[in-house]
Amino acid sequence: MWRVVTWAVGIALLVASPAAAFKRTAPGDPLKDFALSTPAGEPFRLSEHLGERATVLVFWAMWSPRSEEALGEFQALYREHRERGLQVVGVNVEHQDRDPGEAEKIGAWAAERGIAFPVVIDEDLAVFNDYGVVAVPSLALLGPDGTVRELLEGYSRMTRDGFKEEVLRALGVLPEGEAEARPEPSAPKPKGLAARYARMGEILLKRHMAARAERAFLKALKEDPDYDRAKDGLARARAVLAEEKGKGGGAPGAEAASMGTGTGSRGSAGGTVREDASAEQGRTPNPRAVRYVRMGRMLMDRERYESALGVFRKAAELDPAYREAFEGWAEALEKLGRTDEARAVRERLPDGPEGAA
Known part of the structure; x- marks a missing residue:
């Protein structure tokens, strides 16, 4: 009962x-x-x-x-x-x-x-x-x-x-209480426990627990990397975390970082989820570059590699010492099959403590 x-x-x-x-x-x-x-x-x-x-x-x-x-x-x-x-x-x-x-x-x-x-x-x-x-x-x-x-x-x-x-x-096109006729969607059944983890993430988001929701959505994507519901949820959770961090809420960001690096969780695009290593090592990157990198990660999770490429490149232009931006740039090129260009970008990776991420 x-x-x-x-x-x-x-x-x-x-x-x-x-x-x-x-x-x-x-x-x-x-x-x-x-x-x-x-x-x-x-x-x-x-x-x-x-x-x-x-x-x-x-x-x-x-x-x-x-x-x-x-x-x-x-x-x-x-x-x-x-x-x-x-x-x-x-x-x-x-x-x-x-x-x-x-x-x-x-x-x-x-x-x-x-x-x-x-x-x-x-x-x-x-x-x-x-x-x-x-x-x-x-x-x-x-x-x-x-x-x-x-x-x-x-x-x-x-x-x-x-x-x-x-x-x-x-607009008066559809009478009150009447649903528009449309074919039932034939969405594929999610694999493994993906649906359960995604539901958990949505509940956590509604309870304003974005960092824990992010972890649940990542688990869902580990079960089924093509599960759109989990991809959408992950993007929403990261948007909330970014907003909280922008308002000075350090705790949510720190929780997200511990989830990403401590467990080695990976998104559907294969990129390790972590907070910016430069901040952990004492160097504060350009705030706008940080935002672009976050956008790039979300686009990578949605397999929009061409869009992510432009976003990571913009982040690198804004902060040429920001290693995270160059790593994302190279990863996007690799996903697009442009390995020679990716190798050239990796050769430009800034030296220093940011590489410890």
Whole structure:
């Protein structure tokens, strides 16, 4: 009997509303207005561009593979339903410190993918923090007056269809209480204990135990390196850990480091999970380079090696003495089969205590 009760409680935690992912925003909240600029430098105020029936905010970044997927799918929805009163706004949350000319790169990136709805840049992440976004991408559905109607953390296959249905209901395309007809997904059954470890990780995340959740997701990926649910969970856990460390929360980062190095855990891309060795050895690397390395690791875990390559290269440019960046750069090249280039990068590895990682 108690086993049944325990299982039921676990399931309830897993299907809890994704609104909990937005730390400072919940359904029913009034409009959180903001004024940002487009990549071309034009001013944009949200309250002046709300859709007649619904507005979807997409918090995205170029380094996030799921962001590209979310933007593409909502571009299709926008094209099909904008005459019905749908507005979509892409809020770029690349990072807090920007390089000269980066706005133009963001605009070009969106244009190359045919994004026709407004794109704005949250340069100092003020909007990101005001809404309390945790994962990238994340989405918010607003009503005609800007009232928050629905929230979506990440863009997993398990939750995004339900969010799209809410958008269609807001537009009157789908009647209230009716689900959109779609074929049942034929996802392969996860191997070994992967599903159990992934469920454990999700429960730990909901309990704000990100470091322990990261360890659970890594165990899931050890059982099944292709398990998307575990990959998504690992990315969310690492995003939370990065946010906590950015706010000065040293303890969570230290716990994550002990999990990565003490057990020799490895992600699906084969890279050892560890905190930055340079910090452990007393040298503080460029903070922006550290963020890029974290992004690179997440992309490696998702097997997006080409994207990871560019991110690690950027980290190495920002801090030429940061060994972690060069190691990631070389590993990405090896995964792409470019062994000669990887060997050349390894020959450039900075000497010193960082190599002790």
